[in-house]
Amino acid sequence: MPAADTYFPILLLFVIAVVLAGVILLIARLITRFAIKPREGEAKYTVYESGVNPLGDARLRFSIKFYLVAMIFIIFDIEVVFFYPWAVVFRDMVKESPLILWEMLVFVAILALGYAYVWRKGGLDWD
Amino acid sequence: MKHPIETAAEQIRATAAEATETLNLGGAWPAGLPLETVILLTLVVIAVIAVTVVAGIPIVLVLMERKVSAYFQNRLGPTRVGPWGLLVTLADGIKLLFKEDMVPPSSDRKLFRLAPYVVFAASFAVVAVIPPFQSTVIGNMDLGLFLYLAISSLIVLGIIMAGWASNSKYSLFGALRAAAQIVSYEIPLGLAVLMIVMATGTLNMQHLVMDQADGIHAWYMFRHPFLFIGAFIYFLSAVAEVNRTPFDLPEAESEIVAGYHTEYSGIRFAYFFLAEYANAFIVSAICATLFMGGWAAPFPFLSGVPGVVWFLGKTMFLVFIMMWLRWTLPRVRVDQLMSLCWKYFLPISFVNILGAGVLALLEREEIGAQLGGMFLSAEAVSWIAFPFVLALLGWFARWGTEPVRRPS
Numbered sequence A: 001m002p003a004a005d006t007y008f009p010i011l012l013l014f015v016i017a018v019v020l021a022g023v024i025l026l027i028a029r030l031i032t033r034f035a036i037k038p039r040e041g042e043a044k045y046t047v048y049e050s051g052v053n054p055l056g057d058a059r060l061r062f063s064i065k066f067y068l069v070a071m072i073f074i075i076f077d078i079e080v081v082f083f084y085p086w087a088v089v090f091r092d093m094v095k096e097s098p099l100i101l102w103e104m105l106v107f108v109a110i111l112a113l114g115y116a117y118v119w120r121k122g123g124l125d126w127d
Numbered sequence B: 001m002k003h004p005i006e007t008a009a010e011q012i013r014a015t016a017a018e019a020t021e022t023l024n025l026g027g028a029w030p031a032g033l034p035l036e037t038v039i040l041l042t043l044v045v046i047a048v049i050a051v052t053v054v055a056g057i058p059i060v061l062v063l064m065e066r067k068v069s070a071y072f073q074n075r076l077g078p079t080r081v082g083p084w085g086l087l088v089t090l091a092d093g094i095k096l097l098f099k100e101d102m103v104p105p106s107s108d109r110k111l112f113r114l115a116p117y118v119v120f121a122a123s124f125a126v127v128a129v130i131p132p133f134q135s136t137v138i139g140n141m142d143l144g145l146f147l148y149l150a151i152s153s154l155i156v157l158g159i160i161m162a163g164w165a166s167n168s169k170y171s172l173f174g175a176l177r178a179a180a181q182i183v184s185y186e187i188p189l190g191l192a193v194l195m196i197v198m199a200t201g202t203l204n205m206q207h208l209v210m211d212q213a214d215g216i217h218a219w220y221m222f223r224h225p226f227l228f229i230g231a232f233i234y235f236l237s238a239v240a241e242v243n244r245t246p247f248d249l250p251e252a253e254s255e256i257v258a259g260y261h262t263e264y265s266g267i268r269f270a271y272f273f274l275a276e277y278a279n280a281f282i283v284s285a286i287c288a289t290l291f292m293g294g295w296a297a298p299f300p301f302l303s304g305v306p307g308v309v310w311f312l313g314k315t316m317f318l319v320f321i322m323m324w325l326r327w328t329l330p331r332v333r334v335d336q337l338m339s340l341c342w343k344y345f346l347p348i349s350f351v352n353i354l355g356a357g358v359l360a361l362l363e364r365e366e367i368g369a370q371l372g373g374m375f376l377s378a379e380a381v382s383w384i385a386f387p388f389v390l391a392l393l394g395w396f397a398r399w400g401t402e403p404v405r406r407p408s
Helices: A008-035 A065-096 A099-120 B004-022 B035-072 B088-097 B109-129 B144-152 B154-166 B169-200 B205-211 B225-241 B266-291 B307-326 B334-365 B378-397
Strands: B369-371 B374-376
Touching: A008 B035, A008 B088, A008 B109, A008 B266, A065 A099, A065 B169, A065 B334, A099 B334, B004 B035, B035 B088, B035 B109, B035 B266, B035 B307, B088 B266, B109 B144, B109 B154, B109 B266, B144 B154, B144 B169, B144 B205, B144 B266, B154 B169, B154 B266, B169 B205, B169 B225, B169 B266, B169 B334, B205 B266, B225 B266, B225 B307, B225 B334, B225 B378, B266 B307, B334 B378, B374 B378
Parallel strands: none
Antiparallel strands: B369 B374
16 A cells, blocks of 8 residues: 555545534525524624724734744754654664764754853844 | 555444444445545544534533633622523534624625634644544544644634634734734644654554553653643643633733634634534644543543543643633733743743753663662652652742731
């Protein structure tokens, strides 16, 4: 059995979850279509803004900090992904030679340098 | 070698053929079916069952949450619908089903409609990698853990889609907060999972549980102190990942109404709600599987009890702790949330990984301590040193700070 078939159940769960969600939504729509008539009203269709009329568009500019978090995340997340293949072979390789640990130490040292730089520059401070 | 799924499918085909013959459903026609069809049909049936069960879990958890919160606050909680209020979530679900499916005209309609599906499907698809009992097929994937990390991060996409598409200020703020929080905590979470991978050398969750099946001392949580800390980091990061108090800033109702699902109503809101509780269950289940032995019994003499009981028991225990946290702690501020992740969890995780690596090296060299003629392994020594190191760190952390004054 090819490897792709092992992961087929995940796709299947994905599809069935979507189908289930769609069917429930369809039932809900049919109920409001035929069984209960929802009330009409203009205010119903405005977005919620604490009870007053919405002021302008909500596609505002938001704080730069979110971009910073996203960028730091990408850097560190990729590091974590790099760690995984190493971690999978670690247990077997360490029995042969300790080199695998020292190699990773070098990697972590470089990472720690970058981390210290980001911290020092205030990239991790929210205020 | 035959794949276990093929063997299982052959058995199912034989059983089905027997059943149709004895029940006079037109002879033993299932015996002539190709194996692929049998596998596909079996998988569809299993998937439908899995989705239904997982969709049922939030119904139980919502009731549990309401009861737990009630007892924490010296109330009774729901008592009217059904005996002991057992059917209250079903009643809520029916109410939501009868609500109008409304899309605000100012929103991005396509995205607004798509977002609940993404969140719902992503949180449900993760279930496939969790082994709830001993089985050769379910949860037996060589990349299980990796898939969990990959698919669970799809949820944040759905949340951003929902917040952006709503075209409401509260939704946007909620979505941004959720995105920042979830992606931040994914790193300590990934590093905590990494320690498990280092200890076993596999990403297959069924193998992980087998490795811990000897009993409570074999649980990864209790292997060595670094894994013990890793378990706490995983759990707290997971609480932040599923946006639960004390990390529920994306849905802080006193600040931003309901966060990213402010504009959602009726059954679409229910999808977010269901996915949230399903997620709380899933991260607890994964924590139980990774650190607490999954379906394996804690003591060998209890191994007669079915694995699914242990699995559910451990998971529900962790879910209860989540609820306990929710009804005990106040919400943290955004800066506290971010500094906890980036300034505490992240460095601790790296130290953990290095510590685990060094310990593995010491074990290999068989370096340890001699104590009165008894050899103590490096792991045992680290356990003995652990409380002292913790006390020392606590003492350092309080260095120069004023002692807490208690009211007399």
